[in-house]
Amino acid sequence: MKPFLTFLFIIFSLTSCSQEIETQNDPLATSLIIESSNIYSLEDVKNAGWKESNKFDNSEYPETVEIAYGFFQRKDIEVWVYASPEAAKKFGINYGDEAVEKRAGQTDYMIPRVNRYHAYVIVGNLMLLCETEILDCQKLIDNF
Numbered sequence: 001m002k003p004f005l006t007f008l009f010i011i012f013s014l015t016s017c018s019q020e021i022e023t024q025n026d027p028l029a030t031s032l033i034i035e036s037s038n039i040y041s042l043e044d045v046k047n048a049g050w051k052e053s054n055k056f057d058n059s060e061y062p063e064t065v066e067i068a069y070g071f072f073q074r075k076d077i078e079v080w081v082y083a084s085p086e087a088a089k090k091f092g093i094n095y096g097d098e099a100v101e102k103r104a105g106q107t108d109y110m111i112p113r114v115n116r117y118h119a120y121v122i123v124g125n126l127m128l129l130c131e132t133e134i135l136d137c138q139k140l141i142d143n144f
Contacts, residue, residue: 027133030100030119031093037085038124040144042066045079045126048143063091065125075136078117078129085125092127096120099129 046052052070061067065081080095082088099117117129121137123144130137 027135029134031096032119032121032134032138033089033093034121034123034141036124038144039084040081040124040126042068042079042081044144045140048140049073050077050079050140061091061095063087072136072140076117076129076131077137077140080127080129082125082127088122088125088127092120092122096122096127096129 042052050070050072052068054069056067056069058064058067061080063082065083067078067080069076069078071077078099080088080092082092097120100120102116116131118132119130119134119137121128121130121134121141123141128137128140
């Protein structure tokens, strides 16, 4: 009986772990925070294959180092660079949630056209707004 219970415990543990990993790849998820103490620059993001289209005036967001709009693999990705991972979490989560909650017809004042982001990712000192899903940003992050 004891080996059978051990077997059930192992199966249950493996199933629980695999479900946790799947939630990170859930196309309906709107946010992901990847714990990292790394400090990235806009140059690091460019070196990963992201193409910058426009740099924004970040004077209304003094906690940011810089903010830029661009694309990666034909998907819009906005990059917010903060001084530290702590600042990215403290300030980035609020703006990320606000950006994801915008509905069609609500423009982002920083971009003169309707730009809709469906997800965001925080990694290190970056907050990335992802056009369609978290996977758009994860593909870019995989190149860091």
